[in-house]
Amino acid sequence: MLAVNIKIIYMKLTGFSKVNFTCDSCGGKFQQEVAYSVARNWDELDDNHTYCISCVEREDKKAQKESKPKTKKQKSWGTAPVDEVSENTQSLNLDKRTLKKTGRVHLFATRVKKEWIEQLKSIAYEERRHYNEVLEKALECYERHRR
DSSP states (O other), X not given: OHHHHXXXXXXXXXXXXXEEEEOTTTOOEEEEEEEEESOSXXXXXXXXXXXXXHHHHHHHHHHHHHHSOXXXXXXXXXXXXXXXXXXXXXXXXXXXXXXXXXXXXXXXXXXXOHHHHHHXXXXXXXXXXXXXXXXXXXXXXXXXXXX
């Protein structure tokens, strides 16, 4: 019960050198030691609980241990299915980044409707192109049509 009190208020404890005191947490008797209490001055010391350095340090270690962030457990997704590779991945196999430089270095991200992205994927699959290539072609067509 008293250890809980230390935990709650240990940040507000003040050290007092006192000739004789009994630790209210462990019950140890101390002489010429530092007593820790929530008391703000000597006059209030007799009216408040006193704790020894061992109990304060023990509660401090517990508080630090509890405040450490817990690491998330990694999810195990298992191994990738070798036989079930999507058609899109098998049919495209056009990743030639190692063979040529495209000049595409700027990121472009936007939110679109589900139907739009499905249509883009369908066109890319039929044309055997990457999404960005389909978008570049669409922009070229738009520019030609606008003139």
